[in-house]
Amino acid sequence: MHLPGTWLERFAADERHSTPRAGFDIGEAVAAYDRLLKAFQGRVRIQYAVKARPDHALLTALVRRGSGLDVVAPQEIEQALRAGCAPRHMSCSNAFADRQELTHARIRGVTTFTADSSDMIERIANVCPHSAVFIRIAQENLTQAAIPIAGRFGCQEDEAPELALLAVRRGLKVAGLTWHVGSQQRDPTQWEQALERAARIVRRTDHHGVTVHHLNLGGGMPATYRASTPSVETYASVILAAVDRHFPRHRQPRLIIEPGRALVADAGITTASVKAVVGRPWGTYVILDVGMWNAGLLDNLCGIEYRITFPGHPSGCATQPVTFCGPTCDPLDCLTATTPYRAPVALATGDRVVIWSTGAYCSTSALAGFNGYPPLPQHVHAPPP
Known part of the structure; x- marks a missing residue:
């Protein structure tokens, strides 16, 4: 869907800016x-x-x-x-x-x-x-x-x-x-x-x-x-x-x-960073600086599951099942999945994560300041007419 060199690919790969960020082309x-x-x-x-x-x-x-x-x-x-x-x-x-x-x-x-x-x-x-x-x-x-x-x-x-x-x-x-x-x-x-x-x-x-x-x-x-x-x-x-x-x-x-x-939907992208990787006897939790409320990922509550990639880790690397969670202390601030998400075993605090197809509904459904986290800044790319 997204060819190398597109604006979305460049936005995903750009590490000059801190996360979290949302982009739309x-x-x-x-x-x-x-x-x-x-x-x-x-x-x-x-x-x-x-x-x-x-x-x-x-x-x-x-x-x-x-x-x-x-x-x-x-x-x-x-x-x-x-x-x-x-x-x-x-x-x-x-x-x-x-x-x-x-x-x-x-x-x-x-x-x-x-x-x-x-x-x-x-x-x-x-x-x-x-x-x-x-x-x-x-x-x-x-x-x-x-x-x-x-x-x-x-x-x-x-x-x-x-x-x-x-x-x-x-x-x-x-x-x-x-x-x-x-x-x-x-x-x-x-x-x-x-x-x-x-x-x-x-x-x-x-x-x-x-x-x-x-x-x-x-x-x-x-x-x-x-x-x-x-x-x-x-x-x-x-x-x-x-x-x-x-x-x-x-x-x-x-x-x-x-x-x-x-x-x-496919014209939008969200870049995030890992805040923590927490292992529990019942599973591994990856805490991101984006979540349900500050990134407007509310469609997940209705069964939409976003694609997630890990630009700092090679394809084919060892992975493990994880649950992705947002930064708030709300127990609903996590991404549910019918089949567990998998993330690189080597994923660590500070690593970049990209959430794809976030162009629909996310920008308007994000809550303003819930738990102290403001909605993500929106970077809109408008090519010449």
Whole structure:
């Protein structure tokens, strides 16, 4: 994924600066955007999920590349506007937005929203009349997702046509259907199941004279963490084949995807140092100067396992199972793993450690000063446009 000589490789190898440090390469994120668009053969419109990483320079670069933006809260709308994103290219995917949030979106020109209940449709119709709405459908069987997104999200299949009809009666446009197959979804066929369900819903809405113009495939495409996943090209091939199978060529809805971590996770890196190596009868603990709270590695609590390398130790050296811990005295400040991490037996205090694929969510979820450790400084590399 990272070729020798890239900015990320140089950042990882740079020992002139003390740790901990976090780096992010906008060029890598833009390259991931281009690769995703190419994999889908130009048949999708990309709306980057701002919540994954809202850096201004990143948003500006993606908007210039042609990306729309998926926003949730007023602050994200303002960030999108500052990045040059036109309101018509934003979609507010917050299916629980209150009147104040909807009012702010309307005033700022946003006209596309998401709903998965009759209450939300009524609220949108009252606050943002004549706008467009995506009907969000619940997704089932999310066992291959690192972070299942279910429960409070999405209506049942039988409800979707009724919500579409309600939206039309209340003067809204039905923009289309949307769903989310779970974050870091390792099974591309999850989109196949969702598209089959969407096709059944479209046939029912067609029967009532309501045309579905778009299918928003949501997020969920994976980054390169510790567990292997299929390539982006594999996901695109499975999804496009499912679209062709379930929707006739002359009536295919336009496709939208909302990637977050798939664009930015692999563009981020965290460098750390070993504070201590502690041997106990039940295991060995490696204490780092980065952890759950000051580096924002909270995705690990949901099953994401980061790749970790040891630049000062040769490949093939003797290793042992270890548990990596952060610098705080909080017992949760450690990286859990289904298969124990392994570190060089010779790893010692002061050695450098590199944590890869930390570009998504880490910069905004780090706590400010917990236990006296401030969030990591963020070093953002923006190549010339």
